[in-house]
Structure formats: C-alpha cells, structure tokens
Amino acid sequence: MCKVSDLLDFYSTNSLSWDKLEYGTTNIQNLHYGLIHVGLPTMVDIDKDNLPNIIDGNVPKNYELCKEGDVVFADASEDTNEVAKAVEYYNLNGKKVVCGLHTIHGRDNKNKTVVGYKGYAFSSMSFHHQIRRIAQGTKIYSINSKNFSECYVGIPSKEEQQKIADLLRLIDERIATQNKII
Incomplete structure (x- = not known):
C-alpha cells in the first residue's frame, strides 16, 4: 500500500469554462471535468x-x-460515487493537453507505476470507499489534492501492474465494441 500523496505529484489546473473551449482546431486541448463524468x-x-x-x-x-x-481526477460531483473519478492518459500521440476546470492533475514522478495501471487503481472500490469518507459537501461533494494524504492505493510489482492494466484495457475495449454493436 502506498499513500496517494507519496505516489503522485500534483500540478495546477486551469479554470476555463465550456464557453472558452471549442472542437476541431489544432490549439491546445483541455480536459474539463464534465468529460471525466460523461463519456471518457x-x-x-x-x-x-x-x-x-x-x-x-x-x-x-x-x-x-x-x-x-498522468492521472486526472474530477474534484467535484453531485454523487459521492463520482467524486475523484479518474482517467489516465494512455496515448497522447504528441498532442498538447492541459487539465481544466474542477480537475486534479497528478503525475508519478517517482516511476513506481506503469502507464495504464493508475487509472484502474484509482477506479477501484477500495479507493472510492476512502474518498466517500473524506468528500465534503451537501449537494455537491468535493475533494482537493490535500485529501490524498489520507488515501492509499495498492502498488504491486511493475510486472503485475502491466498484467492488470493490459487485462482491464482489453475488457474495456471489448465492452466498447459490444456497445457499438448494440
């Protein structure tokens, strides 16, 4: 087990709202928390x-x-199950991307994890049970990067992390294919 604040370094994010964003240009891309909740x-x-x-x-x-x-968490939600919902950048293909409104941007600068593992580790029930305990609010629940000093995540060997990430990514791809068929 590893304390999340010991695993990740956190970076500032921007506060651009949807009216400052557009699709279809070659400008810097921006990850808005709404996309974490719906669709990504x-x-x-x-x-x-x-x-x-x-x-x-x-x-x-x-x-x-x-x-x-890099892993990105949504820092707010109307539902305690969605607070700290995480995505991980698996393939950026050289594109410039920044983290936006209501996100927490984390990076494993200590190289304790493989690319593809963190997104699934931070999607686990054991991690979200910890988040539910510390999320604050009545109608909108929120967290901040300081809350991660109270949370732990399992970090197996890198070989095991790679196997877990590969298996879960294949399952996700299969689900996406089935959804397209349906």
Whole structure:
C-alpha cells in the first residue's frame, strides 16, 4: 500500500469554462471535468477520445502539459460515487493537453507505476470507499489534492501492474465494441 500523496505529484489546473473551449482546431486541448463524468473511458487515447481545444486568446499564462501516464481526477460531483473519478492518459500521440476546470492533475514522478495501471487503481472500490469518507459537501461533494494524504492505493510489482492494466484495457475495449454493436 502506498499513500496517494507519496505516489503522485500534483500540478495546477486551469479554470476555463465550456464557453472558452471549442472542437476541431489544432490549439491546445483541455480536459474539463464534465468529460471525466460523461463519456471518457478510464484510459484516454487522444487518437480515439475527442477533447475540446482552447479558443484563441484564452490559453492560460501558466500551465503544465500532460504526459502519458498522468492521472486526472474530477474534484467535484453531485454523487459521492463520482467524486475523484479518474482517467489516465494512455496515448497522447504528441498532442498538447492541459487539465481544466474542477480537475486534479497528478503525475508519478517517482516511476513506481506503469502507464495504464493508475487509472484502474484509482477506479477501484477500495479507493472510492476512502474518498466517500473524506468528500465534503451537501449537494455537491468535493475533494482537493490535500485529501490524498489520507488515501492509499495498492502498488504491486511493475510486472503485475502491466498484467492488470493490459487485462482491464482489453475488457474495456471489448465492452466498447459490444456497445457499438448494440
């Protein structure tokens, strides 16, 4: 077990609302928390998953570009089951992406995990039981990066992490294929 705050370093995010974003341009892409709640898979592949671009003139002065393996949490939700819902960047394909409104951007700079494992680890029931205990609010529940000092996640060997990530990603792909068929 590893304390999440010991595993991840956290970076600032922007507060751009939907009216500052658009689709179909080549500008920097922006991950808004609404996309985490609706539509994005646990493993984000920028070649398959469509993110909006920041409209010209709205690019923040300071930002941290996302890297493959970075994990992004939604910091707020109306439902305790959705607070800290996480996605992991699996394939950025050289695209510039930043984290936006109501997100928490984390990175394993200590290289304790493989790309593809964190998204599933932070989607586990054991992690979300911890989050439900510390989420604050009455109508809207929220967390912040400081809350991760109270949460733990299992970190097996890198070989085991890779097997877990590969299996779960294949299951996700199978589910997506079945949903298209339906």
